[in-house]
Amino acid sequence: MGSISSDHHVVLFPFMSKGHIIPILNLAQLLLRRPRVTVTVFTTPANRPFTSKFLSNSSTAACCIIDIPYPENVPEIPAGVESTDKLPSMSLYVPFTRATKLMQPHFERALESLPRVSFMVSDGFLWWTLDSANKFGFPRFVFYGMNNYAMSVSRSVGQNRLLSGVQSDDELLTLPEFPWIKITKKDFDPPITDPEPKGPHFELFIDQIVSTSNSYGMIVNSFYELEPLFADHCNLVGKPKSWCVGPLCLAVLPPKNEEPKNE
Secondary structure (H helix, E strand, O other), rough: OOOOOOOEEEEEEOOOOOHHHHHHHHHHHHHHOOOOOOEEEEEEEHHHHHHHHHHOOOOOEEEEEEEEOOOOOOOOOOOOOOOOOHHOHHHHHHHHHHHHHHHHHHHHHOOOOOOOOOEEEEEOOOOOOOHHHHHHHOOOEOOOOHHHHHHHHHHHHHHOOOOOOOOOOOEEOOOOOOOOEEEEEHHHOOOOOOOOOOOOHHHHHHHHHHHOOOOOOOEEOOOOHHOOOHHHHHHHHHHOEEEEOOOOOOOOOOOOOOOOEEO
């Protein structure tokens, strides 16, 4: 990466789940189309082959992949599991995600050796990356992979406590901000559906929401013309400011026989 002149150096750090990794790697491909931009993607050793193959059509000089270890001996998490698709059950999502915090020292040691970072885009599930961004003095953008509609609906349900006291999974509920939209309890998962949210899952959820709110901005996998009402709503009532950069799936380039370098 140091072999070319770059005006902007972007760090990308996806959550270890294919549904989260793929759109951020699409974002990497989109960024690498721009001149004088270099990209560093952080992943884990077990996720490196997938990441490297996915980015094999990108410039090797402008793209770098850095592995940092997922912690060992995490209670309930089988040895060698570094992605949610390898978990025995998604009930282990919370301990799996909480354990990523132990990657922070390795992440920050790697940042110390990199060229100056212009900004970082990290998954919203990796709440602790905001602290690292603040420590090193660069902006952090959050990425969840959702569109503005999904975020607007989720925010309305949470802020208005629409599911509080609802017994039936099939009862139709009206969103106050969007009265033409009806939702049911079964459209959502815990901890949002819990009558009195508490416990490890809720605590993780709050950490992620607080980190998101305190970040510089949000990258949204959508485009404004698709959902202008919800894009405007997110920036009117939500925090932080969001930018539409999608659909990122269109950033995929034809494959070529070249792979980005690994470190």
